[in-house]
Amino acid sequence: MSLDRPVPKAYVRPMRGWWRRNPYFLRYMLREASALFLTGYALTLLFGLWRLSQGPAAFEAWRTALATPLAIGLHGLALVFMLYHSWTWFQVMPKTLPPLPLPAPFVTAAGVVATLLLSLLVWAWLQ
Amino acid sequence: MIPAMSLNAGDRQIEIECLRYDPERDQEPRFESWQVPFSDDMSVLQGLQYIKDHLDGSLSFRWSCRMAICGSCGHMLNGVPQLSCHAFLRDYFPGKLRVEPLQHFPIVRDLVVDQSDFLDKLASVKPYLVPRLEQPLATGAQRQTPQQMAKYYAYSQCINCLLCYAACPQYGLDSGFTGPAALALLHRYNADSRDVGWQARSEVVNAEQGVWGCTLVGYCSEVCPKAVDPAHAINQNKVNSTLDYFGLLGLMTPRGGRS
Numbered sequence: 001m002s003l004d005r006p007v008p009k010a011y012v013r014p015m016r017g018w019w020r021r022n023p024y025f026l027r028y029m030l031r032e033a034s035a036l037f038l039t040g041y042a043l044t045l046l047f048g049l050w051r052l053s054q055g056p057a058a059f060e061a062w063r064t065a066l067a068t069p070l071a072i073g074l075h076g077l078a079l080v081f082m083l084y085h086s087w088t089w090f091q092v093m094p095k096t097l098p099p100l101p102l103p104a105p106f107v108t109a110a111g112v113v114a115t116l117l118l119s120l121l122v123w124a125w126l127q
Numbered sequence: 128m129i130p131a132m133s134l135n136a137g138d139r140q141i142e143i144e145c146l147r148y149d150p151e152r153d154q155e156p157r158f159e160s161w162q163v164p165f166s167d168d169m170s171v172l173q174g175l176q177y178i179k180d181h182l183d184g185s186l187s188f189r190w191s192c193r194m195a196i197c198g199s200c201g202h203m204l205n206g207v208p209q210l211s212c213h214a215f216l217r218d219y220f221p222g223k224l225r226v227e228p229l230q231h232f233p234i235v236r237d238l239v240v241d242q243s244d245f246l247d248k249l250a251s252v253k254p255y256l257v258p259r260l261e262q263p264l265a266t267g268a269q270r271q272t273p274q275q276m277a278k279y280y281a282y283s284q285c286i287n288c289l290l291c292y293a294a295c296p297q298y299g300l301d302s303g304f305t306g307p308a309a310l311a312l313l314h315r316y317n318a319d320s321r322d323v324g325w326q327a328r329s330e331v332v333n334a335e336q337g338v339w340g341c342t343l344v345g346y347c348s349e350v351c352p353k354a355v356d357p358a359h360a361i362n363q364n365k366v367n368s369t370l371d372y373f374g375l376l377g378l379m380t381p382r383g384g385r386s
Contacts, residue, residue, distance in 0.1 A: 004243035009150035010233035015299050021206055025296060028344045092343050096362045099278075 027088075034085035037078045086115055140164050141216050142223035143174050145186060148234050156234060159183075160223070165216040171224065172200050172211035175238075188238035195352055198288030202238055203227040208293035208350045229289055231299035245289055248305050252313035252331055257324030275320040282315035282360055284353040291347035291357050297340055304340035305331060307347035307357030314360035317367075329371060338364045 019025040044066075051062040065071065090111030094104035144160035147153070161182045163174050172190055179186050190200040193212045200211040205225050216224065232240035262269070291307035292298050298306045305313075313331060316322045331337050341361045348358040370376040 002243050002247050004246065007233065007235050007241045007243070010235050010241050011148050011150070011153075011156060012233045013156075013230070015296075018296050018299060022346070024346050024349065025344070028296075028346075032342075092345060095343060095345060095348070095356075095358045096365070098363055098366075099359075 030084065031088040034081040034088075037081035038085060041075070041078045041082070087112065090115075138164065139166075139220060141174070141220045143178065144223055144225045145175075145178070145238060146227045146234075147186075147237055150236060158225075163216070165220070167215075167217050169216050170212050171202075171204060171209075171214045171216060171219075171226070174216050174224070175211060175226065186238075187236045196286060198286035201229050201288045201290050201293065203230055203293065208290040210288060210290070210352050213352055229293040231293055231295065231302070232289070240289075242289065244302060245287070245292060245306070245309070248309040249287070249312065251305070252309050252316075253324055253328055254309075254312045254316060256316060256319065256322050257327050258321060259323045269321045271320055278320070279315045279318040282311050282318065282355055285312055285315070285355045286353055288352065290350045290352065291355075294344075294346040294350045296344060297342055301336065301340065303336045305334070305337050307341075307361065308355075310338060310341075310364070311355050311357040311360040314364055317364075325367075325371075325376065332364055333368050333371060338362070338368055341365075 019029045048059070048062050048066075051058045066075075090108045093111055094100070094107040097107065100107065140162045142160050143163050144158050146156050147159045148156040161178050163177050163182070165174060165177075169177075170193075172193060175186065175188055176190075179188075188200070188202070188211075190211065191197040192199070195210050195213045198210070201208060202211050203209075203226070204211070204214055205219065206227075208229060211226075226238060228234050228238045228240045232242065232244070235241050258269075285308055287308060289308065291311075295304075295307055298304045310332075313328055317325055317328060333339075338361050341358070343358060343362060345358045348356045351357065367376060
């Protein structure tokens, strides 16, 4: 219940296409959409695990299916979105933390550096 | 008396296009543009005043202080929410400048929006101290350390200009969302060592349309002319709201100088 009297004939603008109005909103929508690509990648890996449980032949068939140009292209796209997802995730991280005595870009940079170091560690371990 | 502005208006001209809406005549808004002479020191607000004084007296818009403190003259300037007194015509020249009423609010007339929804939400967050104990005035001021004050100072700088609401698509899509400024002001009081109002305000914070209505677009903090950072205020309170849900808030966050 409003404290104020309603305004007669006030015009309410439609929200259709709101995310195209400002590049900031477009980047936000891409950030949110990037989660779909991450989900797709995770499901692909899970599917591989399930195929592995069915024996070597099934696992090899899964690997062959992933070696097609289409699958490689989709993985490349997923990689781009994953990088964008990580970057934007660390960008909003300072907003979700209690006030810190550090400037926000430092938190973002620390997150990115930690990700790179961990990725290098995993890569070295796999060699 | 001739307004000083008309004497200073320079020889350059900029096209200013304003949204017009007359509720008694128009079914929907239209645009109207004027050529406005300007000088380097003229703000967008002064451009609008030039139109009203010299070109079309029927153009309606809100303004008051002319120096970014009253929060009245917020408009969409080329699609970006800004205080009209805080933006300069020279920065839009030689392009044209499109002025629209703040996004996501109903248009009352021309550039004037209906703010009543925000005013109701502001009242709903109890934007005043809920003190631990009622002290008689004779006991003097309730003292605070600089550290205690620093916890809420930035959030107390809000001037209710509504740029953050115009920047928030979540509010535009669901006007039930309590929104950036009201939630930042809610946090301003919750973070104050003299205040014990978390319980009194918890219904607003914890609601689906309270802090959980925010998806961290983050544009509110970008456009805020007073660096209030509403996105930070809201998202810190997602943590507080979660702790409150599990009954851990009092245990884990002893705030301020509570004894």
